[in-house]
Amino acid sequence: xxxxxxxxxxxxxxxxxxxxxxxxxxxxxxxxxxxxxxxxxxxxxxxxxxxxxxxxxxxxxxxxxxxxxxxxxxxxxxxxxxxxxxxxxxxxxxxxxxxxxxxxxxxxxxxxxxxxxxxxxxxxxxxxxxxxxxxxxxxxxxxxxxxxxxxxxxxxxxxxxxxxxxxxxxxxxxxxxxxxxxxxxxxxxxxxxxxxxxxxxxxxxxxxxxxxxxxxxxxxxxxxxxxxxxxxxxxxxxxxxxxxxxxxxxxxxxxxxxxxxxxxxxxxxxxxxxxxxxxxxxxxxx
Numbered sequence: 001x002x003x004x005x006x007x008x009x010x011x012x013x014x015x016x017x018x019x020x021x022x023x024x025x026x027x028x029x030x031x032x033x034x035x036x037x038x039x040x041x042x043x044x045x046x047x048x049x050x051x052x053x054x055x056x057x058x059x060x061x062x063x064x065x066x067x068x069x070x071x072x073x074x075x076x077x078x079x080x081x082x083x084x085x086x087x088x089x090x091x092x093x094x095x096x097x098x099x100x101x102x103x104x105x106x107x108x109x110x111x112x113x114x115x116x117x118x119x120x121x122x123x124x125x126x127x128x129x130x131x132x133x134x135x136x137x138x139x140x141x142x143x144x145x146x147x148x149x150x151x152x153x154x155x156x157x158x159x160x161x162x163x164x165x166x167x168x169x170x171x172x173x174x175x176x177x178x179x180x181x182x183x184x185x186x187x188x189x190x191x192x193x194x195x196x197x198x199x200x201x202x203x204x205x206x207x208x209x210x211x212x213x214x215x216x217x218x219x220x221x222x223x224x225x226x227x228x229x230x231x232x233x234x235x236x237x238x239x240x241x242x243x244x245x246x247x248x249x250x251x252x253x254x255x256x257x258x259x260x261x262x263x264x265x266x267x268x269x270x271x272x273x274x275x276x277x278x279x280x281x282x283x284x285x286x
Contacts, residue, residue, distance in 0.1 A: 003051040005082025005129060006030040007243065008072055008122060010059055013040035015186035016136060017087040019232035024053040027240065032060075032072050034088065035241040059088045059114030060106070069121040080129025083243045084122045084159075086115045087136045093196045095215070096149040098207040100199065104150050111154035116161065133174045134242045136235070139182050139258040143265040143272075146280060147196075147211075147218050159251075166250060177201050177242040178251045182258030185229035229253050 007024050011017040019046070021033040032055040034218035035041050041054035053075075057068035072081065090110040093105045119133060126133065140148060141155030159178050166176035200208065200215060235254050242248045253259050264272055277284060 002186060004030075005131070006072070006076045006079070007083040007085065008032045008055065008068075008081055009085040009087055010034040010036065010057060010118060011088030012044070013037065013042040016181070016184060016232045016239075017085075018044075020085060020087065021052060022047065022049060023233070023236040023240055024243070025049040029082065030076075032068075032075075032224065034068065035078045047250035057118075060109050060119050064116060065114075065117050065121045069125070072122070073125060074127070076125065079126065080125045080127060080131060081122065082129050082131045083134060084126060084131065085134045085136070085239055085243075086118060088114065089136065089150065089154075092149045092199070093148045093151065094199045094203075095147055095211045096181075097210075099150065100201045100202075103114045103199070107150050107154050111159040112161075119165070125171065127175060130173070132177065132243055132248070133162075133165065134167075134177045134239060136239075137162070137180045138177050139180050139253065139255075139261045140267075141180065143261045143275060146282065148214060148271075149162065161251065162250075175248055177248050179235065179238055179242065180251060180253050180258055181235050182255030183229040183234050184251075184255070185226070185234060186232055188241070192243075212267060214280060214282050221250065221280065225257070228257065 004027060007029045009017050009021050009031060012021045013035045017033070023032045025031040026049060029051060031052050033044050033052055034055045034057040036056070036058045037045065043055060044054045055068050055071060056064070058064040088110060090107050092107055094100070115135065117225060125131070129200065135158050137158040138155040140152045141159045144152035144156070146166050159180070161179035169176060196219065213262050238254050242252065255261055264275060267275065
């Protein structure tokens with residue numbers, strides 16, 4: 001065991017999860033970096049960070065979650081863990097009217113149900129180690145935009161879960177922290193655009209007739225946001241603070257765009273709708 005305590009991070013194969021895992025391992029934590037694919041586990045294992053241990057876990061699979069928790073328990077024993085970082089997530093966009101229900105279920109299962117089940121599985125170790133729970137939400141959970149309704153709904157649920165869990169665990173001094181990044185420079189943007197285009201191509205003709213003029217503009221905006229994305233390392237810094245600060249904030253906004261969108265989110269509903277509709281180019285029928 002390392003002096004700074006053990007930390008479990010889900011979704012550590014790329015982006016925020018990987019950046020957080022490497023940062024915390026370099027800082028002296030024993031980090032269990034959760035991945036789904038053996039190739040990602042092998043890559044992480046080959047890094048020059050002896051404190052970094054790949055952990056096979058699929059948060060959409062109950063048996064995988066239980067096995068991962070058992071593996072970590074065998075490694076840390078009575079010391080428990082200093083933190084669980086719920087980072088694994090899935091984003092699939094489409095007009096809600098036509099979105100494939102398998103995609104809807106997958107996002108809810110990974111982003112919400114998987115987060116809950118993972119937290120439940122590791123809570124005994126968090127209690128033993130006096131650890132914390134950190135959840136990666138999104139500014140999209142505050143400000144829902146067209147064509148990512150289910151993703152925004154799932155991240156709004158994550159934020160709500162954090163608020164409730166923080167109060168539930170208050171008697172034991174177990175802190176629960178919600179991190180809400182804006183746009184991050186990760187491969188998820190290119191992958192997301194490809195999946196969005198593929199999803200639209202499989203939809204009925206009326207989907208393109210209704211939404212085609214608007215989805216094109218939305219894709220342009222997505223590319224623009226991706227170009228402005230901050231490095232995942234910026235979020236990793238906040239994850240480290242959330243795990244180490246004597247009195248961490250309940251919520252952290254990360255990135256200038258997240259802070260700007262939070263202001264938009266406080267506007268009256270009609271004003272916010274009008275602002276977003278004009279920006280995206282969605283006409284309003286009088």
